[in-house]
Amino acid sequence: IKNTDTQETEVRLDISMSSIPDSWQFETYPPNGTILKMKPGQVIQGVASLKTPSDLVNGDHVDVRFTAVNTNGEEVVDGAEWYAVYDTTNPKITDLDYSIDEDTGNIRIYVAAVDDDSMIKEASGVRVEYSTDGGITYSNRVLAYLDGNFVGPTRFQTDLGPFAQGASIDMSVIVEDISGNKTEHKFPLLSLPNREHYNTLSDL
Numbered sequence: 471i472k473n474t475d476t477q478e479t480e481v482r483l484d485i486s487m488s489s490i491p492d493s494w495q496f497e498t499y500p501p502n503g504t505i506l507k508m509k510p511g512q513v514i515q516g517v518a519s520l521k522t523p524s525d526l527v528n529g530d531h532v533d534v535r536f537t538a539v540n541t542n543g544e545e546v547v548d549g550a551e552w553y554a555v556y557d558t559t560n561p562k563i564t565d566l567d568y569s570i571d572e573d574t575g576n577i578r579i580y581v582a583a584v585d586d587d588s589m590i591k592e593a594s595g596v597r598v599e600y601s602t603d604g605g606i607t608y609s610n611r612v613l614a615y616l617d618g619n620f621v622g623p624t625r626f627q628t629d630l631g632p633f634a635q636g637a638s639i640d641m642s643v644i645v646e647d648i649s650g651n652k653t654e655h656k657f658p659l660l661s662l663p664n665r666e667h668y669n670t671l672s673d674l
Contacts, residue, residue, distance in 0.1 A: 471516070471538045471548045473508035480507050481538040481547050483516075488533040495521040496532065505541065520554055529587040531555035557649040561585035561595075564623055566643065566655055572663055575632035577639065581613060582625045585647040589620040595648075596626040600641040602633065613643075635664045 473479045485502040497519045500506070506514055518534065537549040565582035581596055590596065596613040611628050618624025633639065639660040646652045 471506075471508070471536075472513045473510060473547060475547070476510050478507065478509050479547060480505060480541045482506075482541050484537040484539050486535045486537075488531070490532045491522075491527070491530040493523045494530075494532065495519075496534070498536075506538070508547075518552060522556070526556040528556060528558060531557075531588065553648070555588040555649060557585075557587040557647060557651060559585075559587050560651045560653045561590055561645045561647045563643070563645055563653055563655055565625075568657070568660075570660070570662060571631075575635060575637070575662055577630045577633070577641075577660070578627065579613065579630065579641075579643065580625070580627050581643055581645065582618075582623050583645045583653075584623050585621060585651075588647045588649050588651075590624055591646045591648050592620055595620070595646050596643070597646075598628060598630065598641060598643050600630060600639055602637055602639060604638070605640050633662055635662060637662045 471481070483500055483502060483504045483506065485498055487496070490496055499517045508514060520532070532554050534552045535549065536552065538547040539545070540547050562584050563581060564584055565580070567580045569578050579598055583590055583596060594612045597610050598613065599608050599610045601608045611630060613626035613628040616625040616627055639662070641660060642654055642656045644652055644654045
């Protein structure tokens with residue numbers, strides 16, 4: 471927790487959490503409700519500890535929010551979220567499509583995915599890896615979020631290219647959840663048509 475104010479601030483540590491599975495034990499230091507006096511720019515570090523039994527159930531989780539609240543006015547000074555989940559199942563790709571713009575050599579990729587036990591990794595959970603040299607080297611692109619809640623059906627999209635006319639694209643889509651489980655779909659080799667009216671970077 472950091473006091474970004476130019477004045478000394480008194481804060482209360484508020485800890486809220488989802489229901490915790492049976493036999494899970496969660497502790498923090500400082501404990502919930504602790505009053506802290508913080509100097510300008512001061513950082514206070516705490517500890518969160520979670521103990522679980524060995525016989526976990528897929529999907530068991532806890533979501534914890536740590537908030538430092540100014541005791542003079544209840545204004546939030548700083549905060550963080552901590553999420554722990556037991557998940558050994560891969561996310562599911564529920565829809566997958568692509569289109570080629572033959573005028574430009576761009577490829578648009580569309581993906582919809584779900585993950586019932588944890589959630590799709592938010593920042594970089596859906597990406598495409600592609601090669602234009604027969605798999606010698608690969609580039610990757612994270613797909614942009616369109617809509618959804620990262621648990622139920624969530625849609626993503628990106629554009630690749632422009633590629634040179636006649637290019638062959640070796641391409642795979644990877645979907646990853648926050649537990650690190652992955653699902654991969656490899657496309658058949660894509661061959662872009664030769665078109666005289668292409669206007670690609672390779673033609674300039």
